Amino acid sequence: MSLTRSAATAAAGGNGTGRREPGPRLLASRKPLPPVLAALIARPELGAVVATLAILIFFSLASDSFLTLAGAGVWLESASTYGIMAVAVALLMIGGEFDLSAGVMTGFTALIVGVLTTQIGVNVWVAAIISLIAALAVGAFNGIVVIRTGLPSFIVTLATFFVLQGVDLAVTKLITGQVVIQGMAQVPFYDSIQPVFGSSLTIGSANFYVSVLWWLAVAGLGIWVLNHTRVGNWIYAVGGAPQAARQVGVPVRATKVGLFMTTATAGWLVGMISLFRTSTVQANTGVGQEFIFMICAVVGGCLLTGGFGSVGGAALGALIYGMTFQGITFAGWDTNWLKTFLGVMLFAAVIINHYVRKRATAA
Amino acid sequence: MTEPNPTPTSSPAPGTPILEARGVGKAYGGVVALQDVSMAVTAGEVTCVLGDNGAGKSTLIKILSGAHAPSAGELLVDGVETRFDGPRAALDAGIATVYQDLAMVPLMPVWRNFFLGREETVGKGLLSRLDHKTMRRVTKDDLKAMGIDLKDVNQPIGTLSGGERQCVAIARAIHFGGRALILDEPTAALGVKQSEVVLRSIVEAKRRGIGVVLITHNPNHAYPVGDHFLVLNHGTSMGYFAKADLTVEQLATMMAGDPLDVEGM
Numbered sequence: 369m370s371l372t373r374s375a376a377t378a379a380a381g382g383n384g385t386g387r388r389e390p391g392p393r394l395l396a397s398r399k400p401l402p403p404v405l406a407a408l409i410a411r412p413e414l415g416a417v418v419a420t421l422a423i424l425i426f427f428s429l430a431s432d433s434f435l436t437l438a439g440a441g442v443w444l445e446s447a448s449t450y451g452i453m454a455v456a457v458a459l460l461m462i463g464g465e466f467d468l469s470a471g472v473m474t475g476f477t478a479l480i481v482g483v484l485t486t487q488i489g490v491n492v493w494v495a496a497i498i499s500l501i502a503a504l505a506v507g508a509f510n511g512i513v514v515i516r517t518g519l520p521s522f523i524v525t526l527a528t529f530f531v532l533q534g535v536d537l538a539v540t541k542l543i544t545g546q547v548v549i550q551g552m553a554q555v556p557f558y559d560s561i562q563p564v565f566g567s568s569l570t571i572g573s574a575n576f577y578v579s580v581l582w583w584l585a586v587a588g589l590g591i592w593v594l595n596h597t598r599v600g601n602w603i604y605a606v607g608g609a610p611q612a613a614r615q616v617g618v619p620v621r622a623t624k625v626g627l628f629m630t631t632a633t634a635g636w637l638v639g640m641i642s643l644f645r646t647s648t649v650q651a652n653t654g655v656g657q658e659f660i661f662m663i664c665a666v667v668g669g670c671l672l673t674g675g676f677g678s679v680g681g682a683a684l685g686a687l688i689y690g691m692t693f694q695g696i697t698f699a700g701w702d703t704n705w706l707k708t709f710l711g712v713m714l715f716a717a718v719i720i721n722h723y724v725r726k727r728a729t730a731a
Numbered sequence: 732m733t734e735p736n737p738t739p740t741s742s743p744a745p746g747t748p749i750l751e752a753r754g755v756g757k758a759y760g761g762v763v764a765l766q767d768v769s770m771a772v773t774a775g776e777v778t779c780v781l782g783d784n785g786a787g788k789s790t791l792i793k794i795l796s797g798a799h800a801p802s803a804g805e806l807l808v809d810g811v812e813t814r815f816d817g818p819r820a821a822l823d824a825g826i827a828t829v830y831q832d833l834a835m836v837p838l839m840p841v842w843r844n845f846f847l848g849r850e851e852t853v854g855k856g857l858l859s860r861l862d863h864k865t866m867r868r869v870t871k872d873d874l875k876a877m878g879i880d881l882k883d884v885n886q887p888i889g890t891l892s893g894g895e896r897q898c899v900a901i902a903r904a905i906h907f908g909g910r911a912l913i914l915d916e917p918t919a920a921l922g923v924k925q926s927e928v929v930l931r932s933i934v935e936a937k938r939r940g941i942g943v944v945l946i947t948h949n950p951n952h953a954y955p956v957g958d959h960f961l962v963l964n965h966g967t968s969m970g971y972f973a974k975a976d977l978t979v980e981q982l983a984t985m986m987a988g989d990p991l992d993v994e995g996m
């Protein structure tokens with residue numbers, strides 16, 4: 369053993385540099401990363417945790433009603449639907465893709481149910497399932513086109529986004545003569561489906577919506593899949609290095625198509641939640657929200673370049689959004705500041721994420 | 732080609748090469764990249780393939796690893812003539828190849844990379860989940876056996892040095908049943924110390940009875956670890972030598988494209 373070692377040493381140092389004594393000790397790993405960086409790599413959601421606490425404290429001080437039961441009910445409800453979407457969008461982003469049709473999907477699915485039930489008289493449960501199937505089909509279409517053409521998903525789903533946006537408005541107007549669906553509450557069996565997506569629990573003056581439970585469930589499922597299943601391992605791999613993933617036998621195509629379908633399913637769930645909470649839906653519902661989902665994911669620690677991120681972080685990113693959105697209102701400020709705030713958060717998150725990635729890959 | 736790899740009913744005679752190439756050649760369209768080359772991969776021995784740029788080294792290992800079918804000559808696995816359908820077939824026969832790009836995901840933890848595509852799970856059905864504990868332990872132990880002592884197998888593999896990453900790829904290939912290991916220029920991009928780490932892991936693989944094919948430009952890397960040497964020049968073999976018949980200087984001379992004069996031997 370020691371003989372072969374010195375042979376190797378001599379080999380490597382064949383030009384006289386191999387004078388170093390080949391001791392029996394093992395070669396230790398290279399110099400460790402700075403602790404903060406190491407922690408951020410191990411737990412990408414760390415930044416979001418810190419930001420969540422900071423914002424919670426900030427608005428608690430800025431407004432008396434923010435940190436009350438009633439206040440929490442308001443900002444949790446606000447965060448919940450963004451949270452559901454952010455989890456799915458984060459998984460997709462870790463898998464190396466974007467879905468710009470994620471926002472409009474929430475309106476698309478709600479409108480399908482609205483039109484089928486109020487205009488054609490389809491059973492509301494059946495309509496919900498038809499709507500889910502339509503969402504899955506659109507998700508599969510996005511995925512297959514991206515895989516087949518090799519085009520950036522940004523472009524492919526931008527096209528889908530515009531197509532769906534047009535369909536939402538035109539078809540709704542064509543069938544109902546308006547750009548809003550009304551009369552949902554009167555359709556048969558409405559009372560049997562409404563609680564699943566739109567019910568709330570009143571404690572004192574506080575209202576807690578069932579969507580918060582959906583948010584927690586979706587986040588839990590996402591965390592489980594990403595970190596504790598084979599599919600999760602594949603999601604990291606197809607986003608981080610698709611060529612390498614293919615070489616070691618990871619089903620790259622199926623994983624990516626599955627992720628697009630997951631995002632579409634999340635869009636359907638949020639569509640149902642908004643439809644059955646308000647019993648109405650606007651034809652432009654969801655338009656423009658796709659970027660908020662992405663911001664939540666990035667603030668939660670996802671890299672825009674894929675292969676790295678956190679589902680829990682994305683769920684927290686949505687909480688940050690919800691708290692800020694409502695916190696600004698509670699504090700009595702101009703709500704237009706929300707956008708500015710989002711931009712600043714995104715900027716900070718992107719810079720931190722970029723730095724982490726550079727340090728983690730520049731060996 | 733449709734029949735599966737013949738599994739020898741009786742184990743081959745001792746000393747039978749795991750993999751042998753006899754007079755293989757390869758032409759790409761009109762370009763002859765490789766012509767009449769023979770070599771053998773034997774358990775517990777290191778065969779080095781040397782040659783300048785464009786000599787045909789990569790072409791040869793693509794044939795050995797099942798990525799390309801030879802246009803002439805034959806391949807024998809355990810002494811039985813075989814045609815590989817693709818890299819998968821070679822892998823199933825225990826012939827693992829570590830390509831230069833290493834097939835790794837830089838931001839993924841070391842242990843996730845080690846088991847990527849062949850994850851260990853516990854539990855059944857919907858409860859089937861990754862066996863983090865086992866995978867981390869195996870990764871740590873296997874790397875330690877290769878002389879790499881990682882404090883944390885959870886760090887992204889991109890934070891390891893080039894030599895360490897190369898060793899992870901080698902350890903992975905061995906762990907997943909490689910009897911023969913083909914390494915494509917594992918030391919090409921590495922400095923002295925890192926090359927040393929990789930060469931050491933090759934010696935360790937050899938000690939464990941694995942047959943190694945080492946492709947390299949560098950006679951100083953090849954000579955100390957090699958048992959046999961195949962030198963390629965413009966797609967033809969300049970000879971297949973045992974170590975005893977060759978000095979490192981002669982090897983370097985041949986690398987430069989000059990045939991050995993008979994007196995030199």
Ligand SMILES: Nc1ncnc2c1ncn2[C@@H]1O[C@H](COP(=O)(O)OP(=O)(O)OP(=O)(O)O)[C@@H](O)[C@H]1O
Nearest residue numbers: 759762763764782783784785786787788789790791
């Ligand atoms: N797919 C291909 N089509 C046509 N010609 C090829 C192909 N692959 C290799 N060649 C040619 O075959 C010859 C041998 O190439 P090969 O890649 O095997 O050399 P090598 O020894 O690996 O070189 P290097 O040290 O640069 O990696 C070269 O002349 C090359 O141009």
Ligand SMILES: [Mg+2]
Nearest residue numbers: 785788789790
């Ligand atoms: Mg080559």
